[in-house]
Amino acid sequence: MRPGTGRRKRISSVFVAFCAGSVLLALVPLAFVLFFVVSQGIQSLNVAFFTHMPAPVGEPGGGMANAIVGTLILVGLGGIFAVPIGIMSGIYMSEYAGTWLASLVRFAADTLNGVPSIVVGVFVYGIAVLPFRQFSALAGGLALGIMMIPIIARTTEELLLLVPGTMREGALALGATHARAVFTVVVPSAAQGIITGIVLAIARIAGETAPLLFTSLNNRFFSTTLTQPMSSLTVQVYSYASSPYQDWHRQAWAGALVLVAIVLTGSLLARFATRRLESLSPR
Amino acid sequence: MRAGRAAGDLAFRLGTGLFGLVLVLLVAAIGAELVRQSWLSIETFGLNFWRTSIWDPVAGEFGALPFIWGTLYSSMLALLLATPIALGIAVFISELCPNRLRPPLVFLTELLAAIPSIVYGLWGIFVLVPAVRAAETAFPQALKSLPFFSGPPFGLGMLSAALILAVMVIPFTSSIAREVLKSVPVAQREGAYALGATRFEAITAALYYARTGIVGAVLLGFGRALGETMAVTMVIGNSPKVTLSLFAPQHTMAAVLANEFSEAADDLYLNALIEIGLVLFVITLVVNSLSRLLIWSMARSERQAAATTVVPAAESAA
Numbered sequence: 001m002r003p004g005t006g007r008r009k010r011i012s013s014v015f016v017a018f019c020a021g022s023v024l025l026a027l028v029p030l031a032f033v034l035f036f037v038v039s040q041g042i043q044s045l046n047v048a049f050f051t052h053m054p055a056p057v058g059e060p061g062g063g064m065a066n067a068i069v070g071t072l073i074l075v076g077l078g079g080i081f082a083v084p085i086g087i088m089s090g091i092y093m094s095e096y097a098g099t100w101l102a103s104l105v106r107f108a109a110d111t112l113n114g115v116p117s118i119v120v121g122v123f124v125y126g127i128a129v130l131p132f133r134q135f136s137a138l139a140g141g142l143a144l145g146i147m148m149i150p151i152i153a154r155t156t157e158e159l160l161l162l163v164p165g166t167m168r169e170g171a172l173a174l175g176a177t178h179a180r181a182v183f184t185v186v187v188p189s190a191a192q193g194i195i196t197g198i199v200l201a202i203a204r205i206a207g208e209t210a211p212l213l214f215t216s217l218n219n220r221f222f223s224t225t226l227t228q229p230m231s232s233l234t235v236q237v238y239s240y241a242s243s244p245y246q247d248w249h250r251q252a253w254a255g256a257l258v259l260v261a262i263v264l265t266g267s268l269l270a271r272f273a274t275r276r277l278e279s280l281s282p283r
Numbered sequence: 284m285r286a287g288r289a290a291g292d293l294a295f296r297l298g299t300g301l302f303g304l305v306l307v308l309l310v311a312a313i314g315a316e317l318v319r320q321s322w323l324s325i326e327t328f329g330l331n332f333w334r335t336s337i338w339d340p341v342a343g344e345f346g347a348l349p350f351i352w353g354t355l356y357s358s359m360l361a362l363l364l365a366t367p368i369a370l371g372i373a374v375f376i377s378e379l380c381p382n383r384l385r386p387p388l389v390f391l392t393e394l395l396a397a398i399p400s401i402v403y404g405l406w407g408i409f410v411l412v413p414a415v416r417a418a419e420t421a422f423p424q425a426l427k428s429l430p431f432f433s434g435p436p437f438g439l440g441m442l443s444a445a446l447i448l449a450v451m452v453i454p455f456t457s458s459i460a461r462e463v464l465k466s467v468p469v470a471q472r473e474g475a476y477a478l479g480a481t482r483f484e485a486i487t488a489a490l491y492y493a494r495t496g497i498v499g500a501v502l503l504g505f506g507r508a509l510g511e512t513m514a515v516t517m518v519i520g521n522s523p524k525v526t527l528s529l530f531a532p533q534h535t536m537a538a539v540l541a542n543e544f545s546e547a548a549d550d551l552y553l554n555a556l557i558e559i560g561l562v563l564f565v566i567t568l569v570v571n572s573l574s575r576l577l578i579w580s581m582a583r584s585e586r587q588a589a590a591t592t593v594v595p596a597a598e599s600a601a
Contacts, residue, residue: 115510119540
């Protein structure tokens with residue numbers, strides 16, 4: 001016997017309610033995490049947090065100046081490794097989209113994107129720490145760079161594909177070489193989007209801990225030497241969070257707040273820029 | 284002149300292609316380096332490494348079964364929790380919600396993916412774990428004889444890890460599922476409604492139509508869960524045990540690497556840890572490739588279908 005219309009409608013409403021409920025259910029942890037990070041973090045976040053060195057155990061106050069500078073340096077190093085490789089391979093994937101090598105590169109980018117960050121750490125330990133018997137900021141930057149490459153490559157590819165083909169054809173018709181058409185017409189018209197993509201990648205990567213645990217390690221002192229271990233916000237938050245001291249827990253929450261602020265700013269920036277870009281393209 | 288142009292085009296192609304090749308080489312290098320660095324352990328223990336469960340670095344005994352167990356168990360549990368919710372979100376955003384609500388909801392769910400793992404971990408230690416401990420303590424005694432709920436309530440353990448993993452996996456699965464649903468032709472849904480289908484019936488038909496891609500989306504979430512490190516390390520209790528109990532502290536492959544790597548004093552210990560990393564790499568590679576393959580084959584069959592239908596699918600561009 002076929003179920004009646006009333007019953008079918010009821011099932012349908014239950015289903016719709018379930019879907020709406022899922023959205024709410026997922027927003028609960030988001031709200032909880034943000035609420036705790038902000039309410040706990042704000043209590044310990046002050047100027048000293050940005051300008052002072054970590055305080056010894058038992059001494060209240062202190063900051064994460066060394067870790068903040070460390071994170072900036074490590075992320076900068078990662079960018080130096082990743083931006084050229086990411087953009088150029090993104091150009092290749094979009095310009096030669098149909099070729100087997102482009103498919104292979106795309107597959108490699110997606111694979112690289114899926115490699116657990118801790119495994120990237122192990123890999124970099126093998127190639128950049130073990131041979132020199134020295135944890136270093138360079139190794140940490142390399143690990144972050146490896147994680148950034150696929151994000152930048154795929155963003156570049158996607159944005160270049162949004163650029164109308166007529167623009168490329170116009171440049172070629174005017175006698176430009178392929179390289180010239182790409183670098184003076186196609187890439188510049190997507191430049192804003194690509195730059196935001198990089199900002200987003202940087203913001204995401206600034207929150208990574210696992211690849212740094214045994215590459216740049218940690219450093220209790222202020223250091224800008226690239227061949228020495230370097231402190232970072234994330235590793236510092238990790239070591240503070242696993243310590244038994246109240247003061248350090250407070251510092252960890254403040255660090256978490258700074259991390260969330262970085263990521264949130266990056267995401268918001270990327271959102272507005274891509275929206276503008278999409279409104280420019282014909283479809 | 285012509286020749287110069289052709290040479291320039293070739294140089295451009297080779298130049299950008301070489302950078303692309305770097306990505307391919309990187310993947311290969313990761314695999315090769317992990318094998319090289321773990322060779323000692325592979326040679327010494329062979330398959331027994333994955334069959335024994337005693338992990339005692341001091342005595343030189345390395346059995347990795349508890350880690351692979353913990354990784355698979357926690358990821359499966361996370362998947363069980365996350366999949367229905369993630370699909371519900373995908374359906375709500377792509378099929379049910381008003382257009383104006385769509386961008387903010389997409390943004391909020393993506394924010395879940397943007398919060399750093401370490402922040403989830405910190406929140407896990409100080410907020411989730413105490414809550415889970417309270418729930419475990421209040422758990423009805425009658426059910427505690429079940430293997431899933433045995434053992435004392437620590438809070439730190441499998442349940443906390445699975446919960447936090449589920450939250451972290453939801454955005455990945457739901458965003459891919461959303462894209463997959465987008466590629467289902469509008470005509471397919473309109474047809475269902477025209478036949479008098481309810482929303483539930485039309486949407487389940489669309490989900491069925493998109494099943495390959497949906498499975499791909501779920502697998503992608505699984506791949507994420509397998510490799511997740513910091514948040515899990517901080518809440519799972521880090522105790523290598525093979526048990527079904529949700530309350531028991533356990534361990535995962537990623538967590539043991541995060542915990543013990545910088546302490547590994549002798550070569551065999553380090554090699555054993557890197558072998559765990561190698562297997563984690565291989566498992567995630569297989570799961571992710573499979574997932575990409577499914578999503579990709581779905582997108583491709585869709586494009587072919589769209590090319591032959593009279594009504595152009597407005598939103599079929601992947």
